[in-house]
Amino acid sequence: MQENNHYPFPLVPLPYSYDALEPYIDARTVQIHHDHHLKTYVDNLNKALEPYPMYHSWSLEMLLCNINALPEEIQVPVHRNGGGVYNHNFYFNIMGGNHSQPKNNLLAAMENSFGSYEKFKQKFKQNALSVFGSGYSWLVMDNHANRPNGLRIMNTANQDTPMPCTVCPLLPIDVWEHAYYLKYQYKRADYIDNWFNVLNWDKIEKIYNQCISNKQ
Numbered sequence: 001m002q003e004n005n006h007y008p009f010p011l012v013p014l015p016y017s018y019d020a021l022e023p024y025i026d027a028r029t030v031q032i033h034h035d036h037h038l039k040t041y042v043d044n045l046n047k048a049l050e051p052y053p054m055y056h057s058w059s060l061e062m063l064l065c066n067i068n069a070l071p072e073e074i075q076v077p078v079h080r081n082g083g084g085v086y087n088h089n090f091y092f093n094i095m096g097g098n099h100s101q102p103k104n105n106l107l108a109a110m111e112n113s114f115g116s117y118e119k120f121k122q123k124f125k126q127n128a129l130s131v132f133g134s135g136y137s138w139l140v141m142d143n144h145a146n147r148p149n150g151l152r153i154m155n156t157a158n159q160d161t162p163m164p165c166t167v168c169p170l171l172p173i174d175v176w177e178h179a180y181y182l183k184y185q186y187k188r189a190d191y192i193d194n195w196f197n198v199l200n201w202d203k204i205e206k207i208y209n210q211c212i213s214n215k216q
């Protein structure tokens with residue numbers, strides 16, 4: 001998903017300018033979120049792994065999918081900070097669009113799983129509103145779904161990820177308050193409604209196609 005996907009993990013630059021998501025997500029929120037919140041997770045992940053050279057070649061996905069294989073003393077910091085890096089890189093990567101819409105085989109899968117894009121948005125919003133406290137809502141491809149390459153929506157708490165790797169994540173929304181508080185205060189619903197406008201569905205479709213080819 002990213003270059004240099006091993007220790008020392010980099011602060012992956014935003015694929016767009018701070019103000020690219022205006023007016024839906026304000027530049028100051030994007031800047032603080034990326035340059036400070038994400039950077040803290042990157043720094044703390046590297047700090048936890050620094051004394052353990054045998055894990056310096058492991059990718060983020062390997063670390064997160066095999067957390068129990070790590071020395072006990074770094075399981076919690078790698079889970080929390082590695083999750084923070086994974087989730088934020090994913091979240092920033094799939095934004096930057098301007099009222100784009102899902103199409104092609106991803107739209108077909110969405111219609112098959114939810115009825116329509118509009119129904120998907122309603123269900124996704126409902127789920128994102130139901131996250132109690134801090135966490136994420138995700139659209140994932142479920143390898144075990146009854147429908148082949150079927151989609152489903154799931155929530156994760158705090159910086160948990162949709163691991164251990166039984167699903168292939170396609171998009172997350174960060175519903176920690178730091179993701180929207182400056183502009184939207186307590187109005188999480190308005191943030192979610194506006195966030196749909198900045199999704200980059202071309203990128204999300206590439207991720208979906210990657211999920212399908214990884215499975216085969």
Ligand code: MN
Binds near residue numbers: 033088178179
């Ligand atoms: Mn965040």
